[in-house]
Amino acid sequence: MEFYGYARPDGRVGIRNYVLILPCSICSTDTTRMIAGQVEGAVSFNNQLGCSQVPSDMQYTLDVLAGFAANPNVYGTIVVAIGCETCQCDMVTEAIRQRTNKPLESFIIQEEGGTIRTIEKATRAAREMVAQAGLVQKEKFPITKLILGTECGGSDPTSGLAANPVIGKLSDILVENGSTSILSETTEFIGAEQILADRAKNEEVKARILDIVERYEQHFIRNGENVRRGNPTPGNMAGGLTTLEEKSLGCIHKGGSSTIQAVYDYAKQIDEKDKGLIIMDTPGNDASSMAGMLAGGAQIFVFSSGRGTPIGSPLAPVIKITGNRHTYQMMEDNIDFDASPVLFGEKTVDELGEELKDLLLETCNGKKTKAEALGFTETAIMRACNFV
Amino acid sequence: MKCGLIIDPKDNVVVVTEEVKSGDTVAYRLDGREFHIAALQDVPVYHKIARTSIPEGSAVMKYGQIIGKAVEPIEEGQYVHCHNVKCMTKEVL
Numbered sequence: 001m002e003f004y005g006y007a008r009p010d011g012r013v014g015i016r017n018y019v020l021i022l023p024c025s026i027c028s029t030d031t032t033r034m035i036a037g038q039v040e041g042a043v044s045f046n047n048q049l050g051c052s053q054v055p056s057d058m059q060y061t062l063d064v065l066a067g068f069a070a071n072p073n074v075y076g077t078i079v080v081a082i083g084c085e086t087c088q089c090d091m092v093t094e095a096i097r098q099r100t101n102k103p104l105e106s107f108i109i110q111e112e113g114g115t116i117r118t119i120e121k122a123t124r125a126a127r128e129m130v131a132q133a134g135l136v137q138k139e140k141f142p143i144t145k146l147i148l149g150t151e152c153g154g155s156d157p158t159s160g161l162a163a164n165p166v167i168g169k170l171s172d173i174l175v176e177n178g179s180t181s182i183l184s185e186t187t188e189f190i191g192a193e194q195i196l197a198d199r200a201k202n203e204e205v206k207a208r209i210l211d212i213v214e215r216y217e218q219h220f221i222r223n224g225e226n227v228r229r230g231n232p233t234p235g236n237m238a239g240g241l242t243t244l245e246e247k248s249l250g251c252i253h254k255g256g257s258s259t260i261q262a263v264y265d266y267a268k269q270i271d272e273k274d275k276g277l278i279i280m281d282t283p284g285n286d287a288s289s290m291a292g293m294l295a296g297g298a299q300i301f302v303f304s305s306g307r308g309t310p311i312g313s314p315l316a317p318v319i320k321i322t323g324n325r326h327t328y329q330m331m332e333d334n335i336d337f338d339a340s341p342v343l344f345g346e347k348t349v350d351e352l353g354e355e356l357k358d359l360l361l362e363t364c365n366g367k368k369t370k371a372e373a374l375g376f377t378e379t380a381i382m383r384a385c386n387f388v
Numbered sequence: 389m390k391c392g393l394i395i396d397p398k399d400n401v402v403v404v405t406e407e408v409k410s411g412d413t414v415a416y417r418l419d420g421r422e423f424h425i426a427a428l429q430d431v432p433v434y435h436k437i438a439r440t441s442i443p444e445g446s447a448v449m450k451y452g453q454i455i456g457k458a459v460e461p462i463e464e465g466q467y468v469h470c471h472n473v474k475c476m477t478k479e480v481l
Contacts, residue, residue: 157434160451161393161403191475195453240403240434242448242468243475246455253451343393343405345417 001143001177003364005299006075006136010100011272013145014072015299015364017136018043018315019129021078021122022069024092025050025085031115031122032080038123041130042078045314045379050087057384058086063267064381066095067295069104070269073315075133076103078122083110099269103129144178146364147270149298149316150254151184153286156306157240160250162323162342162349163304168256169353170302170360175258175276182270182293183255184282186216187227191244192252196279200260208263212281254304255279266382267295286311287380290318300363302356310334311378312371317363320371321356336369392416392425392437396452401436401468403450408437428465436468448473 005013021036021044023029029047036044045068049061065087069077077096081089089108096104105125112118150167152159171181183189189196193213200206220227232241241247258277264270266281280296282289290301290313301318303309308331312318322328325340337356341347363369392402392414402416408431413424416439423439431437436450442462447454456473466472 157403161395161405161434165395192453237470240432240436240469242436242470242473243456245453245475246450249451249453249455344391345393 001361002140003143003146003361004138004366005141005145005364006072007139007141008072008075008100008102010070010102012072012297013141013299014074016073016315016317017041017133018074019076019078019126019133020044020069020074020315021080021126022065022092023047023050024065024079024081024087024089027051027082027085028080028109031109031118034115035078035080035119035122035126038119039126039130041133042126043314043377045377047379047381049381051085052387053086054385054388060266060382060384062087062091062095064291064295065092066099067267067269067297068315069096069102070099071294071297071299071315073299074102075136076129077105078126078129079104079106080118080122081106081108083108103132105129142178143174144275146174146300147180147182147296147298148174148360149182149184149290149293149301151286151290151293151301151303152188152251152254152305153303153311154305154307154309155251156324157250158323158340158343159304159306160241160247160253162339163306163321164250164253164323165349166321166323166339166342166352166356167254167302167304169349170256170356171254171277172256172258173353173357175256178275180270180275181256181258181277182280182296182298183252183260183277184280184289184293185251185284186212186281187284188251189213189248190217190227190231192248195249196252196255196260199258201262205260205263209260209279212263212265212279216281264296267292270296283382285380285382287378288382291379291381300360302360304339305335308335310371310374310376312369312374312376314377314379317369317372318376319356319359319363319369334370334374390414390427394418394439395450398449398452400438400440400442400449402439403434403436404431405433407433426465428463429467431467438462438464438466438468440464442468
């Protein structure tokens with residue numbers, strides 16, 4: 001199984017070829033939007049964070065920023081900082097350099113003397129970088145170079161019945177062929193974590209799976225909340241979900257049946273040697289979950305939604321799938337794949353898994369998803385606590 | 389004939405993919421063969437119906453896994469939900 005991609009000097013392979021204008025903090029985020037708007041082939045994203053954060057909270061932000069620059073879909077990065085933020089420019093460039101040796105430039109608004117001067121210089125730099133990026137040709141690579149991020153959001157019972165099992169089949173196919181597939185959203189395997197733990201490669205991975213769930217639960221308890229109370233929600237129960245195990249089993253189906261090879265913390269760089277099914281500790285919140293996996297190195301996402309959602313990603317194509325026929329008909333403009341034939345016995349999970357694999361390969365090779373073509377780039381970053 | 393969906397051969401419940409009324413027959417496919425369940429109760433769309441009897445205290449299986457325990461005897465064709473199934477995870481205060 002092969003796909004066409006762009007070789008990066010760090011050994012990774014991208015399926016898109018962006019120049020990233022990276023805001024170190026909220027104070028430079030609009031400036032990066034303006035720069036990206038001037039240069040065809042340059043992209044940016046909304047960064048609400050990067051300042052007024054305690055170290056444990058700032059680390060998540062720093063890892064996402066560095067991971068975005070290191071993502072294989074990025075040819076090179078232009079970092080833009082205000083100058084006084086917590087996520088200092090040199091801290092960000094150093095964190096990027098620890099992950100990748102790709103082209104990297106930076107500008108600091110307070111040192112350049114305001115936004116207009118910064119935008120002028122960064123726009124020229126971006127224009128030149130985009131011109132160089134255009135010289136990189138696509139080549140054929142084995143599927144082992146691909147990392148898939150899986151996600152569910154706006155779930156209803158059809159998510160667990162059709163869409164997630166089909167994603168799980170895709171995950172198994174990729175794993176059998178030597179790629180990496182990421183199962184995420186730690187809060188959405190509470191109640192089924194022992195099942196996942198029993199699929200761990202060894203005792204160390206098993207302990208890590210249970211640890212990230214415990215850690216997340218403790219986080220809520222410290223805030224005077226309890227994530228298990230009222231779960232399933234009245235809405236879940238009205239929809240047909242009876243127990244927490246049943247709900248979480250529906251969610252973890254995105255992970256198929258493969259052995260779990262490793263557990264990664266949020267937004268950490270996924271090691272090339274970790275092939276197969278891995279878990280990343282991310283929130284159930286869709287945008288921040290995808291940001292974590294993108295920062296880890298995922299080049300593409302498959303995202304199930306029973307209710308339908310338009311969201312995308314700034315750096316990677318997001319394939320939307322639903323098991324709800326009504327939702328597919330209502331939101332066909334935003335949803336790429338209809339998994340409802342499983343529910344009506346028209347097609348099997350295996351058949352649809354193969355079809356989804358075909359769509360995945362087409363998307364890798366250049367077919368734009370609906371979220372991608374329509375320009376949806378929502379980004380959020382996991383938090384440890386409030387701003388200072 | 390109403391449609392149902394079984395996920396794993398070990399499951400003792402079937403999910404109905406359309407609204408089911410007491411007296412309907414629910415058809416589902418397993419290993420290429422079609423099986424029928426006579427519905428003894430109404431079952432809302434995407435909810436569960438028992439495909440075999442489930443004794444009190446024994447496991448309710450879906451996705452090939454235990455999703456809960458029957459808190460009363462459940463007959464084949466009965467509606468399976470919060471009224472007759474208990475969650476098995478630890479209660480956290």
